[in-house]
Amino acid sequence: MDGSTTRVPRRIAAVIINSLKGGVVPRIGLPYVTVGREREIQALLHDLDLVADGGASFRFLVGRYGSGKSFLLQTIRTHAMGRGFVVADADLSPERRLQGGQGQGLATYRELVRNLSTKTRPEGGALSLVLDRWVAALREEADPEGALARQLEPVRELVCGFDFSRVLELYWHASLEGDDDRRAGVVRWLRGEFRTKTEARSELGVNACITDDTWYEYLKLFAQFLVGAGYQGLIVLVDELVNLYKIPNATSRQYNYEKILTMYNDTLQGKARHLGIIMGGTPQSIEDRRRGVFSYEALRSRLTQGRFAGAGLSDMLAPVIHLEPLTYEELLVLIEKLAEIHAGYFGYERTVTEAQLVSFLKIEFGRVGADTHLTPREVIRDFIELLDIACQNPGAGVDELLRSDAFSGAVTSPVAATAEGDVDAAYAEFTI
Structure with missing residues (x-):
């Protein structure tokens, strides 16, 4: 590796470094640090x-916590916006579910619409921009x-669809008349902020509002509308499915899984158009037959891996994509990119050598259980911390930090560290 990389703007570099050190995925700058996952990305681009x-x-x-699910979701988000899609993303939580008796489903819809993003508004909040672009295009007809x-x-x-189209007509006429209050009311309606039909009727003259039961129908309507507004469609990204797994009430969990089944059937049976949905979760939240998605038999029978997959063979066209760990070589490329970004952001000449990068990874992979439990999140966090300490303490060399007990001591085997002559004779051999 030659260590060369594209110069990263300081604002983006700050987001990348701070987000990754904090264990979260940056919403911008992902192309600068994306490595591996070619097969998964190609499948999703298809x-x-x-x-x-x-x-x-x-x-x-x-994938497991820290394995790169959220990173891959955000990577696809970036690709989708670049291809002319509108992207809506949300993380589920105890307050945001797919279905709930206390507005949890509507809360998820509101979060999706709040995070509506386009190529020109990648940070979210693009609803008004989309509507204004639609109005501008109509005026040119x-x-x-x-x-x-x-x-x-x-x-x-x-x-x-009747109420949805009625609201869009209101926005069109309000734009022609310069009625900003009416336009703001339509935006509020589309965001799901009207709680009752009476409120919607009094302000907009519309006899409907978006509810826990209907919010998914409005996502399908959004997808159809966006195509007419000049976009390719709508991509919906939902992360943290583990929060459905954690719902204590079995009936509530089943209602949420039933909503997933509805979405799954609609998309695969052709009932939805110009709509892509990607959900991220841990193996337990999906495959656990007592509380996970597979506890809902209709979903389990549809999503269970077939007989031919496995044994090193994976089907990237299946509805469930299992993320494989990044390889040693891919992680080496990743931390080299991070070293370049860190040096550029803090304004110093990169001094970390390739040999030191290799030593760092050897120590990380030498930890007990690293083969099955080490995740990219942990590697990245440790590496950025190493760079931060080396940057703030010029007297502490990288080699010295790597040899320190605080870092390398964790990989020392207790058996190997004990000299043969130091073993108490009473414990050298025994019989049960």
Whole structure:
């Protein structure tokens, strides 16, 4: 490796370094640190092509904590925005589920819409931008009203489509009339902020509002509308499925899994168009037959791996993609990129050599249980901490830090560290 890398802007470098050290995935700058996962990325990019052609897709990304699920989701998010999709992403939590009796499903919808992102607004909050772009495109038509009717016709044919198209018409006319209050009301309605039909009727004259039971239908409507607005479709990313696994009430869990089944069936049976859904979870949250997704028999029978996969063979076209650990070589490339970004951000000449990078990884992989439990998150966190300490303490060399007990001491085998002559004779050999 020659150690060369593209110069990273300081603002993006700061986000990358601070996010990764804190154990979270940066929302910008991912191409600078993406390594490996070529097969997974290609499979998901194939799904984007399908969605752009008018189809729909549904995938699960399965991996342990820190294995790179969220990183891969954000990578696909970046690719999707670059290809002209609108992306909505949300992490599930105790307050945000797919279904709930206290507004948890609607809370997830609100989070998705709040994080609505496009290529020109990658940080989220792109709903108003999308609507204004749609209005601007309509104004350029020779017959704007006719174009409006043609665009909304396929929307009206879907469930809840009449009210959705009515709200869009209100936004169009409010834009023509310069009625900012009405436009703001429409945005609030689309964000799911109206709690009752009465409230929606009094402010907008619409006899419906987005609820726990209907929010997914409105995602399908959004996908159809976005195509008419000039985008390729809608990609929905949902992470932290483990929060469904943690729901204590079995009936509530089943309702949430039933919502997943509805989404899965809609996308694969062609009932949804221009919509891609990707969900991320741990193996336990998916495969546990007592509390996980597989506890819902209808989903288990659809998602269980077939007879031919396994034994080193993986099916990247299956609905469930299991993330394999990054290889030693891929991690070496990754930490080299991080070393370059760190040096560029803090304004010093990189001094960490390739031999030191190799030594760092040897120590990391030498830890007890590293073969099965070491994750990229832990490697990245340790490496950035090493760079931070070396940068702040010029007198402490990298080799010295790597040899310190605080870092390398954890890999010392107690048996190997004990000289043969130091073993008490009473414990050298015994019989049970």
